[in-house]
Amino acid sequence: MTQEEIIRKAEEKAGEDALIARILAGERDLFHELIRPYERILYSMVFSMLGNEADAEDAAQTAVIQAYMNLEKYRGESRFSTWLITIALNEGRSRLRKVKSLREDSIDAIGEEADGDYTPALLTDWREIPSEVLERKEVREHLQKAIERLPLIYREVLVMRDMEGLDMEETARSLCVTTTVVKVRLHRARRMMQRGLAPLLKRYAPKGKGWLGGWS
Amino acid sequence: MKIDCKHVWDHISSYIDGEIDPDLRKEIDRHLEHCSICSATIDSTRNIVVLMADERVYEIPAGFSKRLHARLDAAIHGEETDPA
Numbered sequence: 382m383t384q385e386e387i388i389r390k391a392e393e394k395a396g397e398d399a400l401i402a403r404i405l406a407g408e409r410d411l412f413h414e415l416i417r418p419y420e421r422i423l424y425s426m427v428f429s430m431l432g433n434e435a436d437a438e439d440a441a442q443t444a445v446i447q448a449y450m451n452l453e454k455y456r457g458e459s460r461f462s463t464w465l466i467t468i469a470l471n472e473g474r475s476r477l478r479k480v481k482s483l484r485e486d487s488i489d490a491i492g493e494e495a496d497g498d499y500t501p502a503l504l505t506d507w508r509e510i511p512s513e514v515l516e517r518k519e520v521r522e523h524l525q526k527a528i529e530r531l532p533l534i535y536r537e538v539l540v541m542r543d544m545e546g547l548d549m550e551e552t553a554r555s556l557c558v559t560t561t562v563v564k565v566r567l568h569r570a571r572r573m574m575q576r577g578l579a580p581l582l583k584r585y586a587p588k589g590k591g592w593l594g595g596w597s
Numbered sequence: 598m599k600i601d602c603k604h605v606w607d608h609i610s611s612y613i614d615g616e617i618d619p620d621l622r623k624e625i626d627r628h629l630e631h632c633s634i635c636s637a638t639i640d641s642t643r644n645i646v647v648l649m650a651d652e653r654v655y656e657i658p659a660g661f662s663k664r665l666h667a668r669l670d671a672a673i674h675g676e677e678t679d680p681a
Binding site: 409410412413418420421424425428429434441442445446449450484499501502503504506507509510512514515516521524525528532540541544546564567568571572574575578579582583 | 606613616640653658662666
């Protein structure tokens with residue numbers, strides 16, 4: 382993190398802490414403003430866990446209400462966003478437990494230990510894919526399905542870091558793991574995404590000279 | 598130090614994030630000059646990371662924010678109890 386980012390984040394935190402003090406002192410409606418910047422990440426986190434819009438929306442709402450009801454328990458040691466995201470993660474996990482057994486968690490744990498012999502999707506030529514391809518529903522679906530296929534521990538990190546742009550520190554704090562663990566999980570998540578997606582996305586790259594490289 | 602493809606694959610993520618030891622980066626760059634598979638692997642991974650950051654991957658349902666604040670409003674004004 383650069384010096385400027387550290388200063389900006391400290392200022393943001395001071396602003397939020399002041400807002401929280403006012404809410405706790407009785408200006409309850411200010412809570413609307415407090416959570417506004419985090420609506421998207423809350424939804425993305427629980428959607429990535431639950432996989433459907435209606436459940437994700439309800440879980441995100443529930444997390445916000447829980448945060449509101451328990452605001453006096455926020456100690457201000459971490460950033461408010463970290464605390465809020467942790468509440469959403471817990472809400473998502475608790476809903477997952479209701480629909481699935483704990484089996485998935487044990488599979489996830491094995492997945493983290495075993496690195497195995499990794500081979501990427503072997504391509505010899507790769508052109509930049511313009512972001513306009515995301516206009517296409519099938520491309521968005523390819524990405525969504527690839528995310529969905531990741532074991533939960535990798536999905537969480539990928540969504541927080543690559544989708545929502547949280548920094549390493551905040552991702553680690555929200556998940557109660559070290560930054561080293563975040564780096565390892567992110568690395569594995571990206572590798573799995575590359576292996577699953579690159580062959581599918583390749584067809585959306587612009588055609589041109591040198592494009593016939595094809596598969597290796 | 599001469600590195601092979603497997604070694605490059607082990608560092609793809611930190612290479613893309615620019616969080617890699619400068620000497621190792623130089624070695625990887627040298628490897629990429631002659632290895633089309635590793636070049637394509639890094640480029641495709643980077644491409645996927647770029648696409649992932651686009652908000653269109655997960656679209657928020659229409660009216661999500663409005664419904665969220667309506668429910669929050671009900672909680673603030675005492676019409677909803679703690680869901681925990």
